[in-house]
Amino acid sequence: MKICFLMYPWERVSPETDTTLRMIHEAASRGHTVAITTPNSLTIRDSVAHAFCNVLRKTDKLTSNIPAFYRRAEFKRCKLPLAGFDAIIMRANPPLDTVALNFLDSVRNDTFIMNDIDGLRIANNKLYPASFSGDASRFIPATHVSKNREYLEHVLRDSPSGKMIMKPLNGFGGQGVIVIEKSARQNFRSLLDFYIGSGDQGNYVILQEYVSGAEKGDVRILMLNGEPIGAMRRVPSGDDVRSNIHAGGKEVKHQLSKEEKELCRAIGPQLVRDGLYFAGLDVINGKLIEVNVLSPGGITRINRLNRVKLQVPVIDFVENVVSAKERVIERKSTFRKVIEDAEAI
Structure with missing residues (x-):
């Protein structure tokens, strides 16, 4: 191959x-x-x-x-x-x-x-989890996306929780992820000015329901062809809310809970339909926060924690996919030869 x-x-x-x-x-x-x-x-x-x-x-x-x-x-x-x-x-x-x-x-x-080209186009952003419907939707935290400052201030003010997560739509690796306290709303407009920027275009900002337990870190689940093949818990370092390894978090061994297995069963079919055969799910307390589809990592750390080789x-x-495609081509070629031989008689 x-x-x-x-x-x-x-x-x-x-x-x-x-x-x-x-x-x-x-x-x-x-x-x-x-x-x-x-x-x-x-x-x-x-x-x-x-x-x-x-x-x-x-x-x-x-x-x-x-x-x-x-x-x-x-x-x-x-x-x-x-x-x-x-x-x-x-x-x-x-x-x-x-x-x-x-x-x-x-x-x-x-x-x-x-992963599939069209799948990457539709899923390589933080809006993708919002596309899950049916049973899968219960695993998605309430998410608000806008570049309208007044609207985002309204969302924060009316949030039933005392705090929310804010992050840039185009960020990755934990960049720009912060906790917004409702009690500190006087600083929110200044933060929005920084995140959205100036000019006619501006950047989109995500305000997301704060999921309880976020301070204890998240779980990275690696999915292959719609099924979980490995997981680890990522724990923030010090007072940092971000648990991303590149942001200073550390990994610990983790066994999927019943709720996390249900989440994978609900999410997996759509991943396969969208051609996202290898993906990383970031989960906090049973809620799907992000889907990583471009270059999901974690194999090395999960291997070490569990003495496995997920690359296998x-x-x-x-x-298997390539072999199946080759068998289809070979079968088609065989049938075409039968037809050509029949025409020659």
Whole structure:
């Protein structure tokens, strides 16, 4: 199998903790051809989408030590047609590069892309949880989004809780997430001026119901093909409300509760329908706060906490999808040959 990882630059990989590196190592250990590229390396030649790729050189024996694998990795630089890959695994960091998705549009019928292009377009923002309906809607906290200062002040004033969570719509990694106390409303307009900005456009701001227990951290659940495959609890450090690892939080072992399993069963089918086969759910006290679909992380930490290798089922899934597509093509070719032979009689 030939796999292309569309990701951040290789030199920015953190070998001790990087989730993408675990996937690359697993694919390489199975003998697959592995190429890595970045959104800035996409190009078109003669109306065909290509990428300037670093193709991992194969070795007789691959070390099981992943940081050592990272340090020893050797690549060959090539310009390759994207349609020649069996699978393209999207692992670029936020924010979403919509131009990169436009390049991939032309090859979506030729190669399996994880996650799906349209799924990324609709889900790579903090509004996506609001699209869940039916039984899934009971797991979504009340959320308000606007750039209208007066409206947001009204929302805070009328909130049944003494505090709310405020964050920018286009933030990631815990950036800009703060707790707003109703008792400190005199500072709220100034904060809105900062978050929304000046000018005719401005930035959207999210005001969200404060979920009790948020001060104790959140749970990151990794979903594969609509099913949970691993989880960890992320605990804030000191007085910081944010539990994101990049914001100073730490991870601890976690077993999914009955309510969290129900949440996964309710959310999973829509993730699959939207082509979001590998996603990270951020959950607080049984409420879905965010869905991470572009480059969800956590594999390394969950592996360490539970002595598992979650990259194994991820690459298993990619192999199974590609194999199923190949069987369909082979079956179609066989039936066409039968028809051609019948016409020749």
